[in-house]
Amino acid sequence: MAQPLNWQKSSFSGGGAGNECVELAHGDSTLLLRESDDPTRILPLTRDSLAALLGRIHADRT
Template sequence: MTAPIQWQKSSFSGGGEGNDCVEIADLRSHIAVRDSKAPNRATLVFATSRFATFLEALKSPRLGAR
């Protein structure tokens, strides 16, 4: 039997219900990312070694990060 995936919301998920955020799941060799407002829709999956690169890209001025 496979254990259910444990999703975690960001500490920056906002007030109220905290639904304006993404959630991540550590799958050991991969990190999964999904929209907390639409959890049944598409999920992005990154190799664990590439997840930090993904986060840095999100912070990049080229993407308009502040």
């Protein structure tokens, strides 16, 4: 039987109801990314693709 995923909320997510945050979990061989307001949509990523995604988000903010 598969173990339940341990989702971790981003430290950049504000307080409040907790419905507007990004969460990350370890899958079998990938990292899993989801938005808490739609937890059924899960994006599987490798470490390299997650780093590229975060780098692109950071570059777009500057």
